[in-house]
Amino acid sequence: SSGPKIPPGPMTIPALGSITWIRKDFFDVESMIRSLHAKLGPIVALHIGSYPMIYISSHSLAHQALIRNGAIFADRPPAIPLVKIISCNQHSISSASCGPMWRTLRRNLTAGILHPTRVKSFSRARRWVLGILLDQLRAAGPSTAMQVAGHFRYAVFCLQVLMCFGDRLEERQIKDVQAVQTALLLRAPRFAILNFLPSIGKILFRRQWDEFQKLLRNQENVFLPLIRARSAIRDNKTREDDSNAENVVCYVDTLLNLEMPEEGKRKLTEAEILGLCLEFFIGAIDTTSSALQWIIANIVKYPAIQEALYCEIRAVVGHEAAAVEEDDLQKLPYPKAVILEGLRRHPPTNFMLPHAVTEDTELGGFLVPKKGTVNFMVTDMGRNPDVWEDPLAFKPERFLCNGDGSGGGAEVFDITGTREIKMMPFGAGRRMCPAYALALLHLEYLMANLVWALEWKAKDGDEVDLSEKQEVTVVMKNPLNAIVIPRAK
Numbered sequence: 100s101s102g103p104k105i106p107p108g109p110m111t112i113p114a115l116g117s118i119t120w121i122r123k124d125f126f127d128v129e130s131m132i133r134s135l136h137a138k139l140g141p142i143v144a145l146h147i148g149s150y151p152m153i154y155i156s157s158h159s160l161a162h163q164a165l166i167r168n169g170a171i172f173a174d175r176p177p178a179i180p181l182v183k184i185i186s187c188n189q190h191s192i193s194s195a196s197c198g199p200m201w202r203t204l205r206r207n208l209t210a211g212i213l214h215p216t217r218v219k220s221f222s223r224a225r226r227w228v229l230g231i232l233l234d235q236l237r238a239a240g241p242s243t244a245m246q247v248a249g250h251f252r253y254a255v256f257c258l259q260v261l262m263c264f265g266d267r268l269e270e271r272q273i274k275d276v277q278a279v280q281t282a283l284l285l286r287a288p289r290f291a292i293l294n295f296l297p298s299i300g301k302i303l304f305r306r307q308w309d310e311f312q313k314l315l316r317n318q319e320n321v322f323l324p325l326i327r328a329r330s331a332i333r334d335n336k337t338r339e340d341d342s343n344a345e346n347v348v349c350y351v352d353t354l355l356n357l358e359m360p361e362e363g364k365r366k367l368t369e370a371e372i373l374g375l376c377l378e379f380f381i382g383a384i385d386t387t388s389s390a391l392q393w394i395i396a397n398i399v400k401y402p403a404i405q406e407a408l409y410c411e412i413r414a415v416v417g418h419e420a421a422a423v424e425e426d427d428l429q430k431l432p433y434p435k436a437v438i439l440e441g442l443r444r445h446p447p448t449n450f451m452l453p454h455a456v457t458e459d460t461e462l463g464g465f466l467v468p469k470k471g472t473v474n475f476m477v478t479d480m481g482r483n484p485d486v487w488e489d490p491l492a493f494k495p496e497r498f499l500c501n502g503d504g505s506g507g508g509a510e511v512f513d514i515t516g517t518r519e520i521k522m523m524p525f526g527a528g529r530r531m532c533p534a535y536a537l538a539l540l541h542l543e544y545l546m547a548n549l550v551w552a553l554e555w556k557a558k559d560g561d562e563v564d565l566s567e568k569q570e571v572t573v574v575m576k577n578p579l580n581a582i583v584i585p586r587a588k
């Protein structure tokens with residue numbers, strides 16, 4: 100027709116095209132999309148399944164799609180079979196179609212456990228987790244280098260588990276949750292084959308299918324008793340007003356109380372609650388802990404940044420403070436700038452979750468057809484030289500008002516991209532990460548205290564290598580190996 104055309108992309112024969120793509124490594128696909136952008140411009144299309152997959156590398160097109168035409172671009176495509184199983188048929192926030200179920204679940208998360216007063220009620224839990232992390236890091240001694248990634252991941256895991264199941268959990272219970280959840284994530288690549296031809300895949304790849312089912316059962320065995328324990332606490336509370344009962348509301352409490360307004364006010368099933376808990380971990384743990392590792396790696400690589408952080412913290416909390424408290428963070432613009440620079444330079448994910456389009460629409464002069472999927476080049480946007488001066492340098496000052504690195508300016512950067520998108524580590528628009536403020540709090544609190552309590556150094560003669568590797572998130576190819584020296588107070 101004479102109307103706008105589908106964005107340019109490599110020519111493919113429909114079915115054959117899909118087979119070619121399935122055989123490609125994720126990194127190959129990513130670098131291919133990057134070279135297509137270099138050749139064909141900021142909007143390109145791949146023809147992998149029945150509908151085109153459109154990739155966008157331009158900040159202004161991302162803003163036009165996600166903010167100005169947010170309603171059209173806010174849906175999700177049908178989930179792949181294994182995600183369907185884990186999410187109880189797309190009854191999770193990240194996978195649900197953009198309808199009443201998604202709205203209710205998302206609102207329950209943002210107005211419930213992510214409400215600032217609820218987040219504040221977990222301050223004690225955060226202090227406890229920080230103590231565990233510092234003990235683990237100090238244990239190596241001041242002259243032995245250690246890999247810190249596992250310790251960071253465990254700390255973030257503890258934070259999420261406590262917010263999910265209640266802040267009185269014992270470490271033993273946290274470790275049980277971690278064991279089953281990590282097993283599922285680590286084995287995930289083995290199960291990918293089950294996504295193709297799901298009905299006969301169970302028979303053809305019997306071993307993988309049985310193993311997948313076993314991991315799901317293990318997960319139920321650990322999660323369901325924790326969910327039922329919260330249910331029992333709630334029932335006891337309604338029977339007698341027990342002042343000793345738990346008073347910090349956790350995510351599971353909000354899910355147990357939730358009613359689905361469009362479905363006769365029905366309650367969520369245990370399986371749905373379990374899937375939502377899993378999402379609460381999968382969305383948070385690898386993203387937050389890999390961001391923390393990248394940020395600390397840059398602090399080790401650039402001692403002047405570490406010194407500037409330490410000096411600003413000291414000026415606010417005083418020489419003798421045992422720790423940086425959450426209330427102090429509001430008075431510390433430089434740590435905020437370091438976190439933002441970390442997320443710009445090393446966003447945990449190169450792409451967002453795929454968005455589906457609800458009607459034919461035009462973007463950048465091209466047709467984005469109904470049911471087509473759209474995704475955005477998150478990493479490339481944060482490193483675009485047209486938007487960021489010297490984009491590969493790690494310069495937190497760019498996020499300070501006064502821009503001179505003195506830490507005196509207030510942080511005004513709009514991470515939501517509502518006015519203008521300059522980077523989008525948390526996405527933008529209606530599907531933007533609902534927990535971005537929590538993630539920023541965890542990163543700021545942990546980083547500020549890690550620098551306040553410990554001096555970070557590279558192993559003698561070792562360069563901090565910032566090469567990347569794709570795992571669940573983008574991680575350091577050579578994980579950070581650092582020496583930590585407790586600071587005298």
Ligand code: HEM
Pocket residue numbers: 192193194205378379382383384386387390447448450451452453524525526527529530531532533534535537538
């Ligand atoms: C540094 C940490 C984090 C990063 C970089 C991050 C990034 C993202 C991104 C890029 C998306 C997709 C946005 C889109 O498709 O438009 C997303 C969605 C989501 N994230 Fe996060 N996230 C982080 C932490 C968290 C945490 C702590 C939680 C839970 C407490 C969480 C829960 C979710 C959920 C539920 C969604 C789906 C939202 C929807 O579809 O409506 N994330 N996140």
